[in-house]
Structure formats: C-alpha cells, structure tokens
Amino acid sequence: MQQTKAQNMYDVVIVGAGLAGMVAAKMLNEKNINYKVIEASHRSGGKVITAERKDHSRFFELGAQFVNEDMTEIVSFIESAGMELQETDVNEKSMDITAPTRKALGKCVTDVQHEMIKATGEQDERLSDLYERVITDEELKKVISSIHAELLNIEPSRLSAKVLTDMHERYPSEKSDLTHQASGPLSHLISFLEKNLDGKIVYNEPLRQVNETKEGYTLITDNDQYRANAVIMALPPAVASHFSYSSNLEQYYRQALNSYTDGAIIKTTWVFQNAFWHYYAIDGETKHVGGIVFTDPQGITVADSSKIGDAEVRLTMFIGAGLARNLAKEDEIQRKEIATELLEKVFGEQARTYVDMEQSVWVDHPYCGGGYGASVHYRGVDTAADVLREPYNLFVFASSELAESFPSFMEGAVRSGQYAAKQILKRI
Numbered sequence: 480m481q482q483t484k485a486q487n488m489y490d491v492v493i494v495g496a497g498l499a500g501m502v503a504a505k506m507l508n509e510k511n512i513n514y515k516v517i518e519a520s521h522r523s524g525g526k527v528i529t530a531e532r533k534d535h536s537r538f539f540e541l542g543a544q545f546v547n548e549d550m551t552e553i554v555s556f557i558e559s560a561g562m563e564l565q566e567t568d569v570n571e572k573s574m575d576i577t578a579p580t581r582k583a584l585g586k587c588v589t590d591v592q593h594e595m596i597k598a599t600g601e602q603d604e605r606l607s608d609l610y611e612r613v614i615t616d617e618e619l620k621k622v623i624s625s626i627h628a629e630l631l632n633i634e635p636s637r638l639s640a641k642v643l644t645d646m647h648e649r650y651p652s653e654k655s656d657l658t659h660q661a662s663g664p665l666s667h668l669i670s671f672l673e674k675n676l677d678g679k680i681v682y683n684e685p686l687r688q689v690n691e692t693k694e695g696y697t698l699i700t701d702n703d704q705y706r707a708n709a710v711i712m713a714l715p716p717a718v719a720s721h722f723s724y725s726s727n728l729e730q731y732y733r734q735a736l737n738s739y740t741d742g743a744i745i746k747t748t749w750v751f752q753n754a755f756w757h758y759y760a761i762d763g764e765t766k767h768v769g770g771i772v773f774t775d776p777q778g779i780t781v782a783d784s785s786k787i788g789d790a791e792v793r794l795t796m797f798i799g800a801g802l803a804r805n806l807a808k809e810d811e812i813q814r815k816e817i818a819t820e821l822l823e824k825v826f827g828e829q830a831r832t833y834v835d836m837e838q839s840v841w842v843d844h845p846y847c848g849g850g851y852g853a854s855v856h857y858r859g860v861d862t863a864a865d866v867l868r869e870p871y872n873l874f875v876f877a878s879s880e881l882a883e884s885f886p887s888f889m890e891g892a893v894r895s896g897q898y899a900a901k902q903i904l905k906r907i
C-alpha cells in the first residue's frame with residue numbers, strides 16, 4: 480500500500496459513484512468544495528446501467544428504468560440530461576392478471592395491503608406471519624406474497640412486517656412507479672452527471688476500511704489511502720456492512736448496518752413487433768394485459784414496458800428473492816430459456832416471437848447489492864435508516880434505501896445524495 484500523499488487529503492471524500500454519490504458530488508462541486516469520489520468499479524452509475532446494441536438500433540436498461548411524475552428530482556435530472564419523459568403503454572383500461580391461473584386481479588390487492596398495514600402492531604413479526612393473520616383467501620395470500628417477493632426482492636418470511644408500513648409511508652405518490660420512462664438511455668443521465676464532476680472520480684478503488692481520528696477520517700482502499708475532514712458513504716447499507724470501521728464508528732453504526740439484508744433480482748426484457756398481450760382473451764372479453772403476477776412460482780411479475788410512440792413493443796419480467804438466487808446459478812442460455820418458458824405459460828407460442836432479448840442478473844453483486852435495494856430484515860432495527868441518514872460528527876451514509884421518500888427508487892437515491900451533501904455542507 481502506498482503512503483498517504485498530501486494530494487490525497489480532501490474536505491470531503493464520497494464513497495460510491497452511483498446516483499446518490501454523483502448527486503452529492505454535484506452539490507459539493509457547486510460550492511467549490513475540495514472533494515474526491517472513490518468508486519469500486521470501472522464505471523459510475525451503480526444500479527443505473529444501459530446496454531446498447533452495437534449498431535445502436537436499440538438499448539436496454541439493465542437496472543433502473545421507470546419513473547413517475549411525482550419523482551420530481553430524478554425527472555428534473557433526466558430533463559437536464561437532454562431527455563424527455565415518455566409514457567409507458569399502460570392505462571386504466573389495462574388489466575393485471577395472475578399466472579398460471581389467468582385470473583383478473585382487481586382492487587382487492589390494494590385493499591388487502593391497507594388491511595395489513597392497519598393490522599401491523601408494535602411487536603415485530605415476520606411479513607409472512609402477517610399474511611397468515613390478515614388474509615383468509617389462500618389465492619390472494621399467494622398473490623400478495625409473490626408481489627412482495629418481487630417488489631422487495633426478499634422472501635417475506637425473512638422480512639419484518641413493518642417493512643410494509645414503511646414502504647407505504649415513504650412512497651408519497653398515488654401513481655404507479657411504472658408510468659413513465661426516459662426517452663433515451665439512462666446512460667445519458669450518468670454521462671451528464673459525470674461531465675459535471677470534472678474528473679473527480681477515481682475508479683477501481685474499492686474502500687475496505689474507515690477510521691475516525693482526531694485529525695479526521697482515513698479511508699483505506701485496495702490501492703491507496705485517502706484523508707478527509709468529512710465522509711459521505713454513498714453505497715447500499717448491506718454493502719457498507721462488510722467494511723471495517725474504527726471502534727467509535729463501529730459502535731455507533733454496526734447494529735443499523737446489520738439490520739439490512741440484500742435483495743436479489745433478475746430482469747428480462749423481450750422486444751416484439753406485435754403487442755399480442757393487447758388482445759388477451761379473459762372472462763369472455765378481450766383485454767390489454769398491463770401486468771402479470773405469478774403465484775406459482777412465487778416472486779415473478781411481468782410488466783408491459785413499451786413506450787407510447789415507439790415502433791417496437793416490450794415485455795419485462797422481474798424475478799425476485801429465492802427464485803432469482805437459484806436461477807443465478809444457471810448458465811445464461813438456461814436462465815433466458817426458463818424466463819421465456821414462464822412467459823410462454825401465459826401467452827403460448829407467441830411468447831417465442833421476440834426479435835431481441837436482454838437479461839441482467841443482480842444477485843450478490845459485490846458493490847451494488849443484489850436487488851432494487853436492501854430492506855430491514857425481521858428482528859432488524861426499524862429505525863436503521865434514520866440512524867444512517869443523519870450525520871455522526873462529519874460522517875454520513877447516503878443511498879436510495881435511506882431516503883425519506885421513494886427508497887429503493889432512483890428518486891430515493893437522488894434525494895438521499897442531496898440530503899447527505901446538505902448535512903455535510905452545513906457542518907464543514
């Protein structure tokens with residue numbers, strides 16, 4: 480390891496160049512703060528990553544993709560990066576169905592979620608135990624647990640029931656999270672943020688240890704050491720739980736960090752030339768299927784991810800929790816085939832008429848965690864996000880999970896980065 484060089488001393492070091500870290504950096508940049516961002520991987524963006532076909536004919540979002548109009552901060556960044564919002568092709572006439580049972584899903588899903596929130600007590604219990612207490616209809620129980628296994632990317636038996644109330648309170652929108660998408664690849668947003676950071680990001684620099692001393696903070700990476708007066712840890716809490724901390728930081732944060740468990744998600748998108756799911760025969764009528772919830776196997780949903788105005792149409796499948804972990808062990812060809820077979824169960828041979836397909840695996844990712852975000856597990860501290868979000872001396876965590884609004888969405892990452900930067904700017 481090299482000796483700490485004078486040029487490795489900063490007012491602020493930000494760890495992680497995902498959305499939270501980059502947005503925090505942008506704010507420090509605007510105030511002419513002497514800062515550095517250290518990033519473990521070779522690229523910025525974290526869970527925002529686009530795959531573009533070599534001939535630029537089409538692109539796929541491997542991670543984050545959808546927004547709604549209440550997610551004002553990320554929408555504003557998308558627009559600043561030169562893109563517009565485009566509507567996803569689902570509306571109030573589209574219908575969600577179950578698979579393989581092929582039944583229409585109604586308002587009962589929202590109603591039962593409200594009942595469950597009301598029934599959540601002060602005592603911690605497993606989310607799966609809450610289902611047993613509140614939901615009498617066995618089929619509905621399967622629907623709800625499958626939705627949660629996908630949405631939270633973690634088996635409901637491993638989660639605290641309080642996650643549900645938390646999810647509800649911290650999603651300040653009546654709109655679905657899928658209503659809009661950027662008109663172009665989100666990699667444009669990441670390039671826009673990078674440009675503003677003026678070469679301040681050091682790549683391939685994974686942090687391993689942080690020490691707080693009287694002189695400030697020392698951050699030890701695989702290659703170097705950095706000294707800083709303040710630190711913003713802009714990475715998922717379950718990832719941050721693997722680092723070593725000096726005893727005061729360890730004592731203050733360990734319980735909160737260990738309260739999080741990582742999700743697991745596999746995202747598959749198919750491109751079609753014909754939107755056959757717009758003409759789906761169900762209960763004697765022809766309906767536009769906008770979404771599918773698999774009750775068997777659990778943890779799978781499918782969404783119409785087509786954008787209004789695009790020539791091609793798309794379906795995207797999200798496979799979460801245990802099934803994602805198991806599938807991640809298969810090779811790529813087998814994994815793609817399993818996903819297509821699942822789609823075939825609903826749409827028959829038409830599912831195989833796709834012209835392109837992309838799949839991304841977010842399971843046990845060493846730097847981004849496994850899913851959309853981490854969640855507090857059963858017996859975890861339910862105030863963990865509050866503990867991590869507020870600075871302790873000049874040290875603070877930021878990441879989508881910690882945002883007061885829209886955790887585990889891009890909006891949460893932006894808001895959390897902004898909040899952390901504001902807190903540090905107030906104090907240095």
Ligand SMILES: Cc1cc2nc3c(=O)[nH]c(=O)nc-3n(C[C@H](O)[C@H](O)[C@H](O)COP(=O)(O)OP(=O)(O)OC[C@H]3O[C@@H](n4cnc5c(N)ncnc54)[C@H](O)[C@@H]3O)c2cc1C
Pocket residue numbers: 494495496497498499500517518519520522523524525526527541542543544545546684685686687713714715718744745746841845846847848849850851852877878879880886887888889890891892
């Ligand atoms: C498949 C998938 C689909 C999603 N879909 C949506 C969607 O449609 N809409 C939406 O709003 N959100 C979606 N999300 C969630 C969204 O992507 C995240 O909430 C958001 O991008 C998280 O940003 P972040 O900055 O908090 O964390 P991250 O993106 O995880 O960034 C953390 C950064 O820290 C770096 N890092 C980690 N460890 C170290 C270390 N030791 N040293 C230095 N750097 C380190 C990482 O490499 C990474 O760059 C999706 C996520 C996934 C995986």
